[in-house]
Amino acid sequence: MMLQVSHLRKAFGGVQAVDDVSFELPSGTLLALIGPNGAGKSTCFNLINGQLRPDSGEVLLDGQRISGMPARAIAHLGVGRTFQVPAVFGSLTVLENVQIALAAHARHIYRWWRQLSGQYREEALGLLAQVGMQEQADRVASVLAYGDVKRLELAMALSGRPKVLLMDEPTAGMAMAERHQIMNLTRELVTRHNLAVLFTEHSLDVVFTHADRVVVMARGRIIASGSPEAIHQDPLVREVYLGGAPVPSAPPPAPSSS
Numbered sequence: 284m285m286l287q288v289s290h291l292r293k294a295f296g297g298v299q300a301v302d303d304v305s306f307e308l309p310s311g312t313l314l315a316l317i318g319p320n321g322a323g324k325s326t327c328f329n330l331i332n333g334q335l336r337p338d339s340g341e342v343l344l345d346g347q348r349i350s351g352m353p354a355r356a357i358a359h360l361g362v363g364r365t366f367q368v369p370a371v372f373g374s375l376t377v378l379e380n381v382q383i384a385l386a387a388h389a390r391h392i393y394r395w396w397r398q399l400s401g402q403y404r405e406e407a408l409g410l411l412a413q414v415g416m417q418e419q420a421d422r423v424a425s426v427l428a429y430g431d432v433k434r435l436e437l438a439m440a441l442s443g444r445p446k447v448l449l450m451d452e453p454t455a456g457m458a459m460a461e462r463h464q465i466m467n468l469t470r471e472l473v474t475r476h477n478l479a480v481l482f483t484e485h486s487l488d489v490v491f492t493h494a495d496r497v498v499v500m501a502r503g504r505i506i507a508s509g510s511p512e513a514i515h516q517d518p519l520v521r522e523v524y525l526g527g528a529p530v531p532s533a534p535p536p537a538p539s540s541s
Contacts, residue, residue, distance in 0.1 A: 284307040284308065284309050284343075285308060285309055285310045285344070285345055285446055285447055285479040286307065286308040286331070286342070286343070286344060286447050286479055286481065287307050287308075287342070287343040288304060288305055288306050288307070288308075288327075288331065288340070288342050289305050289340055289341050289342075289343070290303050290304075290305055290339065290340040290341075291303070291304045291305070291327065291330055291337050291339075291340035291341075291342065291350075292304075292337060292338045292339045292340050293326055293330055293335060293337050293338050294338055299502075299503045300323050300326040300503050301323045301326050301327050301330060301337075301503050302323070302502075302503040302504045303340075303504065304323070304327060304340070304500070304503075304504065304505055305340075305505070306498050306505070306508060308447065308479045308481055309479060310446070310477045310478065310479045311473060311474070311477050311478070311479070312473070312479055312480070312495045312496065313469070313470065313473060313480045313482065313493060313494050313495050314479075314480065314481050314482070314494065314495065314496050314497070314498065315482055315483070315484055315490045315493075315494035315496070315497045315498070315511075316328075316481060316482065316483050316498050316500065317483065317484060317485075317487075317490055317497060317498070317499055317500070318499055318500035318501050318506075318523075319501055319523065319524065321502070322500040322501050322502065322503070323500050323502070323503040323504075324483045324500055325451065325483070326503075327500070328364070328449050328451060328481075328483065330342065330350070331349075331357075331362065331447075331449060331481070332354055332357055332358070332362050332364055332449055333349070333351075333352050333353055333354035333355075333356070333357040333358075333362075334354050336350075336351050337350050337351070344357070344360055344361060344362060344446065344447060345361070345446060347360065349362070358388075358443055359388070359443070360446075361443070361444065361445050361446035361447060362445060362446070362447045362448075362449065363440040363441070363443050363445030363447070363448045363449070364440065364448070364449040364450075364451070365433075365436050365437060365440050365448070365449070365450045365451065365453060366436070366451050367451045367452035367455050369432045369433060369435070369436040370436065370439075371424050371432060371435055371436055371439065372424060373423070373424050373425035374423065374424075374425065375423070375424060376420065376421055376422060376423055376424065377411065377416055377419050377420050377421070377422055377423075377424055377427070377435055378404070378407055378408065378411065378420040378421060380424055380435060380439060381403075381407035381410055381411060381435070381438050381439055381442060382402055382403045382404065382407045384438075384439035384440075384442035384443070385402075385403040385406055385407060385442045386402060386403060387442075388442055388443045388444070389403075406442075407420075407438075407442075408420060410438040410441050410442060411435075411438050413438065413441065413472065413475070414434040414435070414437050414438045414441075414468060414472075415434060415468070416431065416434050416435055416438060419431065429456060429457065429461075430457060430461045430464065430465065433453065433457070433465055434465070434468065437465075437468070437469070437472070441472065441476070445478065446478070446479065447478070447479045447480075447481065448478050448479070448480045448481075449480075449481050449482070450469070450480060450481070450482035450483070451482075451483050452483055452484060452485065453465055453466070453469065453482055453484070454466065454484065454486055454489050455485070459488070462486055462488070462489050463489070463492065463493075466489055466492070466493040467493075469482075469493075470493065482494075490511065491511045491514075491515055492511075494511050495510075495511075496508065496509065496510060496511075497509065497510070497511055497514040499514060499517075499520050499523075501523050506519055506520065506523065507519060507520050
């Protein structure tokens with residue numbers, strides 16, 4: 284298993300945002316993490332990539348414990364991320380954005396203000412070719428169509444040679460055709476690089492079409508996991524998404540043996 288999440292917990296004051304969450308993600312797989320707003324999905328992401336420290340539990344990347352490490356260290360070990368709002372430099376060209384991402388991975392980001400025309404150019408063009416953006420390399424990122432910005436962000440994420448890619452709402456704001464195009468591209472990248480992809484998504488047509496497996500969260504806990512077909516038929520998942528059923532209370536702790 285490339286990613287193993289075991290008994291992860293995180294509370295903010297009296298709110299248990301992530302409550303005993305466990306799942307596994309093998310390479311070459313797309314795993315969807317879904318649930319109502321406030322389910323704990325983003326917190327779970329932030330615990331995996333080091334933006335937050337868990338209160339308890341652990342995260343293993345390719346057998347190595349990464350929970351509690353700084354986000355930059357986790358990124359260098361092979362956890363990449365894309366965001367619901369794409370994080371690109373609008374004033375730079377498409378090529379320069381990827382060159383900067385490559386420079387950051389090589390720990391040369393302190394030189395970012397210098398001319399990048401001769402640094403990482405061929406590698407950056409190769410990454411852009413993988414996402415279908417090579418012909419737009421010299422365009423300023425601020426003029427790109429939204430779907431192309433998402434493709435650029437994918438190329439930037441690949442610059443870190445990730446083993447695991449976390450994708451936060453990868454199709455948010457897209458029309459139906461664009462949603463499936465970006466997920467088809469993601470599947471191609473998963474196959475090419477043997478990536479493990481964990482993604483959150485509110486568009487259930489994307490989830491049930493493209494995910495290999497689905498984990499459903501509500502109120503910080505996992506309420507169901509399985510194939511898209513099984514999740515689609517799960518009565519509790521249907522009711523929770525429709526707002527018609529409360530999430531079952533967590534079981535009481537086991538009595539002490541002492």
